[in-house]
Amino acid sequence: MLARRGQRVKIIDKGLPARESSWAGSGILAPLPPWRFNEEVNAIASRGMQLYEEFNETIEGISGLSTEYRRCGMAVLQADTQKGVEWCQKNQQFGEARDLHEFSPHLTGGSCVWMRDVASIRNPRVGSAAIRAAELLGVEIVPHTPALSVLTANNRVTGISTPQGILEADQYVIAAGAWSTKLLGPELTGNMDVWPLRGQILLFRTRPDVLPIVVLTEDQFYLVPRQDGLILAGTTREAVGFDKSTTEAARTAIHHRAGDILPLLHRLEPEVHWAGLRPASPDYLPTIGRHPELENLWANAGHRAYGLTEAPSSAELLGQLMYGETPKLNPAPHAWRTQNPDRPIL
Ligand SMILES: Cc1cc2nc3c(=O)[nH]c(=O)nc-3n(C[C@H](O)[C@H](O)[C@H](O)COP(=O)(O)OP(=O)(O)OC[C@H]3O[C@@H](n4cnc5c(N)ncnc54)[C@H](O)[C@@H]3O)c2cc1C
Known part of the structure; x- marks a missing residue:
């Protein structure tokens, strides 16, 4: 986004870029489900969903690589379908009551x-x-x-210290996912409250026709199909620090729940089991904006469970703020402040 505006941009990463939470996630582009969340979360997520097609065409067009972006649809299993249908009607999104079994003979009903x-x-x-x-x-x-x-002096960042030496720039953006506040340290963190929240996923290999849609349960368990028949099942929400290991207990629990929705998974062994660290924030609202005291320090961090969905809207908001433009989204819920405002915790 900044490079397309003509800026010289350098990204440093402690490992390989796009190999942490952004790699480990399941890639559903929506809150799970939206009616569970408040307006502020839905505002940044909906804007991300609106921008995604264009964002995707841009990166596919320039890179020549496919992202497998597709509108496969999502069925949200719940007894009270009225609540969801009404939310969709009120928010100009398509939503209707159906039975899960209609989408594939392999799925259980509900x-x-x-x-x-x-x-x-x-x-x-x-x-x-x-x-x-x-x-x-x-x-x-x-x-x-x-x-x-x-490194700071006179209300400005003067450089970033790395094992290879000090790197200098005009403007600095902290987008270090779950590690963002660890990197900033207590002096610079302000109200930004980001911590790692582990999520484990199992991957099954089936045929492409077995599961054509995303299935989400009321307690946020999901199955996500890929075009070639792979199915992701998950996930867990574990506050275990920066520990990306997988556990036998989670493997058993996820396998069991996955098979309850798609019974043929009971008979398959998962091919891969991995874990990633969401950059959790107390209210699902990422911090996007300028540091309260340092004029050339910016943040784009704390996207919790929806960082893929919110990637284009977060980049748009950050760019508009950095350029002093009127943002499309209300920046107030994402502001970087010296202290925690009184925000509701979901
Ligand atoms: C299991 C799971 C399922 C998910 N499912 C979904 C979903 O369906 N839909 C959705 O929208 N979102 C989902 N998410 C959330 C989403 O993946 C994250 O919100 C998003 O990836 C966060 O992006 P990020 O760039 O902030 O963090 P990351 O992708 O974690 O990137 C942070 C980067 O910063 C680097 N870094 C860290 N510290 C330093 C340092 N000191 N110096 C240099 N580099 C550093 C890391 O190496 C990493 O590359 C899921 C997450 C998980 C774990």
């Missing part, structure tokens, strides 16, 4: 809200396409270069 226009992407592919597109736009990507600390 009343659900069918959200036809929900899309999904394939995380590793969108990461590769975005990185390649950025490189082709002139962004310099420097892997295996951890930012160790943010």
